[in-house]
Amino acid sequence: DIQLTQSPSFLSASVGDRVTITCRASQGISSYLAWYQQKPGKAPELLIYSASTLQSGVPSRFSGSGSGTEFTLTISSLQPEDFATFYCQQLSSYPITFGQGTRLEIK
Amino acid sequence: EVQLVESGGGLVQPGGSLRLSCAASGFTFSDHYMDWVRQAPGKGLEWVGRRRNRANSYTAEYAASVKGRFTISRDDSKNSLDLQMNSLKIEDTAVYFCARANIGGGSRSFDLWGRGTLVTVSS
Numbered sequence A: 001d002i003q004l005t006q007s008p009s010f011l012s013a014s015v016g017d018r019v020t021i022t023c024r025a026s027q028g029i030s031s032y033l034a035w036y037q038q039k040p041g042k043a044p045e046l047l048i049y050s051a052s053t054l055q056s057g058v059p060s061r062f063s064g065s066g067s068g069t070e071f072t073l074t075i076s077s078l079q080p081e082d083f084a085t086f087y088c089q090q091l092s093s094y095p096i097t098f099g100q101g102t103r104l105e106i107k
Numbered sequence B: 001e002v003q004l005v006e007s008g009g010g011l012v013q014p015g016g017s018l019r020l021s022c023a024a025s026g027f028t029f030s031d032h033y034m035d036w037v038r039q040a041p042g043k044g045l046e047w048v049g050r051r052r053n054r055a056n057s058y059t060a061e062y063a064a065s066v067k068g069r070f071t072i073s074r075d076d077s078k079n080s081l082d083l084q085m086n087s088l089k090i091e092d093t094a095v096y097f098c099a100r101a102n103i104g105g106g107s108r109s110f111d112l113w114g115r116g117t118l119v120t121v122s123s
Helices: none
Strands: A004-007 A010-013 A019-025 A033-038 A045-049 A062-067 A070-075 A085-090 A102-106 B003-007 B010-012 B018-025 B034-039 B045-051 B060-062 B070-075 B080-085 B094-102 B109-113 B117-121
Touching: A004 A085, A010 A019, A019 A033, A019 A085, A019 A102, A033 A062, A033 B109, A045 A062, A045 B109, A070 A085, B003 B094, B003 B109, B018 B034, B018 B094, B018 B117, B034 B070, B034 B080, B034 B109, B045 B070, B045 B080, B045 B094, B060 B070
Parallel strands: A010 A102, B010 B117
Antiparallel strands: A004 A019, A019 A070, A033 A045, A033 A085, A062 A070, A085 A102, B003 B018, B018 B080, B034 B045, B034 B094, B045 B060, B070 B080, B094 B109, B094 B117
């Protein structure tokens, strides 16, 4: 199974900050990586697919990069509605796996 | 409206069975692979399994943790996806999400999710 390790697991930041979350895969997954945002009590929402393609309707302050085994999600200027938990997901091979999550909280 | 709505969750004893359903609307259900993902209380996301579309012979994939106990089926005439769960264990307690897979053009993701239904396995 391909393991995804996100860092950090917890992040405290302020409105307006630039933040970066990293996702490392235990083996190469090309660009078959997606990022999701989940707010408490809600379903996850797709932010980024194919490592760097912004899902329709997602604000441009979100961006993704990487390929192979190392990927990043960047939020250029945090907004109050961005505080949530973020997950990466690999869809290169079965079983499909998720990272353990990064919880982003307001400082 | 494009949406997925899960139903069928509830309380079940260990060793028991439960069937979840996911009703799809607002898109061509038959074109898509469909997946189930679960989330134990306070934990992260875990992929459960997939049922492919007719063009890919309706084949299925499962996570090792549920293989042989869970079965995913679909009825394209009813725009419905089901998850039959047998021999349930306490560790199957989770919110179960139905998700639409987007696999077109080399891109892969889960681009539409339901709100989830809670399954509690407890005596």
